[in-house]
Amino acid sequence: ALADTSWQVFFTEPRLREVIALSLANNRDLRLALARVEQARAQYRVQRADIFPTLGATAGATYQKSPLGNVQSPGAGAAAGRLDIYSASVGVSAWEIDLFGRVRNLTRSAQEQFFAVEENRKASQIALVAEVATAWLTMAADQERLQVARKTEAAFRQTLELTQARFRAGVASDLEVRQAGTSHDRARADIAALTTQVAQDQNALNLLAGTGVAQALLPEALADKGVTLDRLPGGLSSEILLHRPDVAAAEHQLIAAHADIGAARANFFPRLSLTAALGTISLGLSNLFASGSENWSVAPTANLPIFDFGRNAGNLQGAQANRDAMIAQYEKVLQTAFREIADALARRGTIDDQLAAQRSLRGNSEAAYRLSEARFRAGVDGFLNTLDAQRSFYAAEQDLVATRLVREANAVEVYRALGGGLK
Helix, strand or coil, X not given: CCCCCCHHHHEXXXXXXXXXXXXXXXXXXXXXXXXXXXXXHHHHHHHHHHHCCCEEEEEEEEEEECCCCCCCCCCCXXXXXXXXXXXXXXXXXXXXXXXXXXXXXXXXXXHHHHHHXXXXXXXXXXXXXXXXXXXXXXXXXXXXXXXXXXXXXXXXXXXXXXXXXXHHCCCCCHHHHHHHHHHHHHHHHHHHHHHHHHHHHHHHHHHHHXXXXXXXXXXXXXCCCCCECCCCCCCCCHHHHHHCHHHHHHHHHHHHHHHHHHHHHHCCCCEEEEEEEEEEEECCHHHCCCCCCEEEEEEEEEECCCCCCCHHHHHHHHHHHHHHHHHHHHHHHHHHHHHHHHHHHHHHHHHHHHXXXXXXXXXXXXXXXXXXXXXXXXXXXXXXXXXXXXXXHHHHHHHHHHHHHHHHHHHHHHHHHCCCCCC
């Protein structure tokens, strides 16, 4: 079995790998996802800091004019009637003693939200890789379809010129000329449409890459051997669903919702906080750190909600409702993941048979066209049969390219549905 198959291993075409790497480095949506991860990380660090006391230091001086003329500080240069007070201390300000788990639950919630955002970033990266691969393959298919259209247009043009010559010689009807012209015009229209489509494919690829993709990295046609791993490991476990980033993100959001309930319940209990300081105080700066100038204070505080007009009950009810919503969301994500994997594997189970049938159809169509053309030139068969065989051959070639694209795109879909890796 393959474990944690990365996109560098899954996609085997060197040019496609370069375009994917370019996209991961420059795509703006992925940069936005990365910024959101850093934002969630910072919010978690802020919330986590509430678990620990915040230690601060203060220093101050008070200069006071006393109405009592004989009051005088012992500091050097002190003037009569003036009171100078100097102090310095270190202490803890309003540190919540988390007896009932409010801060711990809020911290757990912030941590799980951070994990969820990180999983969403991974999902965005997997989606980007899949989108780039699909866009690259679509351009390859359109390039090949354009080549087929140009080749067919040349064949239809020769047929039209031959029919016109036969018409001038009196051995072909005007109807045959018009029908040959119709087939030729359809091929010309296909060339124009596919030329536009290829240009739009390149624009889409440039947008996903976040920059212009070099011409050397663009495909000319679909590769015969494919651009992805041809074989998947057998016996894929359903546990692979748990490794999909969207499933993991939903799980983290559910855990965060449970933590929010714990924090909301803690609001019904007393909130204990502690403010403490240790320092020195003196009437003279020179005596600030002298023996006997020590000063300390401790101020515990308890805040018990008695009547809050239902605020805490409403917060708890809201947290419980959010938990129920996250459960439903998690179940929906799991069901969607099952559906996507089942659909991708179902297509993969039949696409090879479809491709084999389409290749056989293309071969038979070409053989029928060659035989019909030979019979027409020998005067054995009519022109309309040859023209119909030529049209069928053209349609079979285009359908074969489309089927090959479906096969390659299905491999990309399997990669995306499995969460970018195999277990």
